Amino acid sequence: MNPVPDIFRILPELILTLTGVAVMLTDAALNPKWPRRPLGWMAALGTTLALWASLGQLALPMGTGFSGTIETSAFTVFFHVLICGIVLVALLLSLDTLPEKSHHQGEFYALIVFGAVGMCLLTGAVELLLVFIALEISSIATYILAGYRKETPRGPEAAIKYFLLGSFATAFLLYGVALIFGATGTTQIYEIARLAPTAQNQSFILAGMGLMLVGILFKVSAVPFHVWTPDVYEGSPTPVVALMSTAPKAAAFALLLRVVYEMLPALRPVWSPLLWVVAVLSMTVGNLAALRQTNVKRMLAYSSIAHAGYLLAAFAGLDATGIAAASFYIAAYAAMNVGIFAVITLASGYDEKLPLIEDFRGLIYRSPLLGSLLIFFLASLVGIPFTGGFFGKLISFSTAIGGGAIWLVIIGLLNSGLAAAYYLRLALVAAQKPKDDQATTPEPRVGIAVGAALLFAVAATLVLGILPNGVQRAAEAGAHTLQAPPAEIGTPQGSR
């Protein structure tokens, strides 16, 4: 019935899994005294292959595989490419910044790749159980990575906090799945979409959606499910923060789009106001809290909460435009956020010699390149035109206005004015003359791998800001596939 072999539907995930396994096995087989850096290159190579395979999936007809559990469409390809891109940058960043002698490097690279498997799977899953499994794969990898610096007191704290709260959130999600299964008798998303409007027990569906939203909003660190974010970001190694502040969020947003727009579009009157409130809370609380931070990573953690709010504004948009705007914003957010964490990793080093905003004083004098890049990415986060951050915001807010949410946009833009204050504080500190008594850290070394990562992030931020047409078309194609489920939905394949 299905002309496309199922295996092609999960090709990128397969490549990533094989890469991860290969990295781990090689690590075990290598002489412990040998350097582990080649493993990082191996992981990067595998991720590149997966990225390429995802692009190849565009040639496949849109459809599902493995008994209607996993889908490939323009939407999944968009997110696969995005996630693989982020993972690639994070790997390149780790390659140059992980200390030569740090422990378990093989596992470190393998876990990043395994996390990517989960995230990619999450964007393609159209079966709630698979969604759950994918979420767990990506989460567990991230939990471990968060605690990678186990010699510092904050490392394990971050990991445990993230793990406990994250498990709770996943439990919520699972409970929601169970309720929805109870109401509709299926866990296949298209089936639910078909059955939900006529289901007898609407209250089950409502409760199920609410619980699922709790789980997902936790993963995107939207207020009021954001409390873990600053602590975890502070304790985790910065390259890992670059990864986990972007890629898992992108995957979780893809899931959110799928759940609200594809699975329960009929409940728009319910989830739209809910997300409106969450968006307003996220941007306001995130920005207000960020204003008071003295630690760079905590500040950026709150800033990422605020950005989740800007992104959620796009959900006020109508159907395809809302989906496209949200997808575009995720890409823009990922590009600039990965970029700024890369700069911070480089400037302050793996062991974080410069945790405070004040410590960045005179960065542009010590290293003109890093200082300028820091200001560039901050400008994008502020939303200065001709950067990805601006167009993301423009499209997100313009969509929201199109959907009639004018107050959301007014609050959002006032918030972005407020946000300028703390971004600017960091930028201005970096542009200030260093104090004489300031402990001079040696000028950071920019290696090939990390140089490539930075170049990639800068190019992406600029392209998204100046020539966004291509990415926008891709996002829109994805939005349309999410709107129009594949043909075989009428005759579901599975045994259900």
Next chain:
Amino acid sequence: MNAINNSILTLILLLPLAGAVLVLLIPERGKLPNWIALFTSLATFGLTLHLPAHFDKTQTSFQFEVNRIWIEKPAIFYHVGVDGLSLWLVVLVGLLAPVGVVASWNAIAERRKLFFALFLVQQTAMFGVFIALDLILYYGFWELSLVPMAILIAMYGRKDGPRAALKFFLYTFIPSAPLLVAILWLYARTGSFDFDTLRLWVASGALPAGALGWVALAFLFAFAVKVPVFPLHGWLADTFSEAPVALAMVVAGKLGLYSMLRFHIGLFPVQARAVAPVLVGLAVVGILYGACLALVQRDFWRLMAFAALSHLSMITLGIYGLTLTGWEGAVYQILNHGVVDGALFLLLGVLYDSYSSSEISAYGGLAAKLPRTATFFVLAALGMIGLPMLGGFIGEFLILLGTFTGVSKGWAIAATLGVILGAAYMLTLVQKLFFGPESKMAGSKPPEDVEVGQLAVLAPLFVLMLAMGVAPMLWLPMIDQGVHPPPITMRFNTSGAKVHVDSMSMNAGDESPAYQSETNETNGEGQR
């Protein structure tokens, strides 16, 4: 020639940017960045001169227009063009660029690369604001202009740069949030960011009037902070005392005033009319308040700031008097103020560079030691005051005339009082800096008078000041073309119905009677 006309604005926009990239790429060796910046800005200035040379005064629409799709969704166009309103402002920006480079020649001693690169980016942003006819493109350049400015103030400020930069940035960035909301709202209703299209939409009356009032107000608010209009001038004094000379001469006025004319009055004539009385009042208060504060300043940068507030309020008065005479005077005065302020800042920069003090009382008796600086300064001060035969006179005269005949005699008289106060503080400043007994500080150092390079840019500025004073007809016809809103006669289609909008010029007979007199005044324009 056609090919040049089609690409000239793009070239003007890109040349400084290319210069900035070049400055960044070359190694920082001696004054190489200065020379590249100077060459780039001179070349750009040369390009801007192409515009008046090939401008068609008889044609009422935008010229040198380029209109290409840039982003598909939302539909954003690379739409640029100039008319009589923006034409000379583009030239002015081009003219002030080399002046700024020369003013920074010695003042910027370290990290020249970064300074000049950002300075050139700033040029691009300002050109962009004046030529953009797509609201998002315009907004883009408007916001972009803040970044180099803020960084330069922070890094090259005199004492407390970062604080001034933060103040400047937030003051101007936050009001642009409502501006963007308003632009997006217009887009949601009309599906266009294009200036011309939106003008037709607004004039057609197809948009809800209540919301349109708020939209217009959001536009106005953003512009009023940027000008600044009293009481939104909180950022001005700190910015003036911290900003490098090259930036202080461009930071205030032009962008905001032009935007008021083009995007507030030009886009929302009816709504602008409703708020005009308020702005006229604020402008007069600003004129007097700025002048009074300028009288008591001890620091010459701050004095310049309040003097600027006073002068910019005068221009605001001309704009919101809503008379054609006032508009012509306003545009003329923007140009003149740009030239005079450029010269004054350059000269004060010379003083500051040699004595590192902006305390007025520390100076004194410099005329004998710095004859050239003193002469030029006196001339520039006279230009600022509005001495007949110099540019300032024409502009202020037109503005006051427009106010007197078109708005109210009381306001005009009050504003004239500001001109008198202006003479008081400028002449006091001249007297305290250059005459009287030689101060201790002035005697402590060997004098550093205006150098040859500075002379080379100052001389043209003064020739220009004089020319603007004696031959206003070189400029006014083109400005006239710009401030006469072109009649809207094309058919405009909204929701199937054909709406004819015959004219949206200010003096349409059926409008509020308060400004009826202006119609007569417009007819009697022979008084020039």
